[in-house]
C-alpha cells in the first residue's frame with residue numbers, strides 16, 4: 001500500500017475571478033491489472049488554463065490525460081464535467097502521441113472524425129476544409145494522409161481535433177517525434193489555439209515548450225500528483241525533491 005502524498009499546490013487565482021470549472025477529478029485511481037497508474041489524483045481544470053503535465057517516463061501523464069478525457073475507467077474516485085452557462089457540456093478533443101491516420105485523404109480523415117462525432121455528413125466537408133485551412137494544410141487536403149510528413153500528419157490531427165470546436169484540447173506529447181521546424185509549426189498552432197481562449201492540457205518532456213506554452217504545471221511521480229503550481233514557481237520556486245532532480249536532469253533511472 002503506497003502512503004498518501006500531500007501535493008504542493010500553488011496556483012494563483014483571484015477568488016473574485018474564478019474561471020468556470022470544466023473538468024474535475026477527485027481521488028482518481030486508474031489500474032491496469034495489478035499496476036496502479038494513477039493514485040488518488042485530484043485536479044480541477046478551469047476555462048482558459050494552459051496546463052502542462054510533466055514527469056519521468058511512466059509517471060502517469062498520458063493516463064491522467066486519458067482520465068480527464070473520460071477514456072479510462074476510474075477504479076476509485078470520480079470525474080465531474082462542468083457545464084457552460086447555457087447548461088451544455090464543455091466540448092473536449094484529444095490528440096494522441098502518435099495520431100492514427102486512416103488510408104484516406106487528409107480531408108476525409110478530418111471529415112470522418114466530425115461524422116463520428118455526430119456532425120451531419122453534408123456539413124463535414126466544409127468544416128474539414130476550414131480546419132485544414134486553419135492549420136495551413138489546404139494545399140495537402142486531397143493527398144493521402146499517410147504520405148504526409150510527420151509534422152503535417154500532426155497538423156492533420158490538430159485539425160481533426162479543432163474541427164470539433166472544442167473548449168478543451170488535450171494533447172499527449174504533441175511534438176514528441178517531430179524535427180525542430182515541424183515542432184515550431186505545431187507549437188505556433190497551439191499558441192494560436194491558446195490565444196483564442198481554448199483550454200490546453202498537454203503532456204510534454206520538453207521543458208522549453210512547457211515554459212512557452214503553459215501557465216500551470218502538474219508534476220507527477222509514479223502516478224502521484226506531487227506538485228500543481230504556476231509555471232514560474234515550477235521553474236524558480238521550491239519543489240518536492242524528485243521534481244527538483246527532474247528539472248536538473250539528475251533523476252536516477254528506475
Ligand SMILES: Nc1ncnc2c1ncn2[C@@H]1O[C@H](COP(=O)(O)OP(=O)(O)OP(=O)(O)O)[C@@H](O)[C@H]1O
Pocket residue numbers: 032035036037055056057058059060061062063064203
Ligand atoms: N494500457 C496499459 N496497460 C498496462 N499498463 C499501462 C497501460 N497504459 C499505461 N500503463 C502503465 O501505467 C504507467 C503510466 O503510464 P503512462 O503512459 O501514463 O506514463 P507517461 O508518464 O505518459 O509515460 P511516458 O512519458 O513514457 O509517455 C506505466 O507504468 C505504464 O506502463
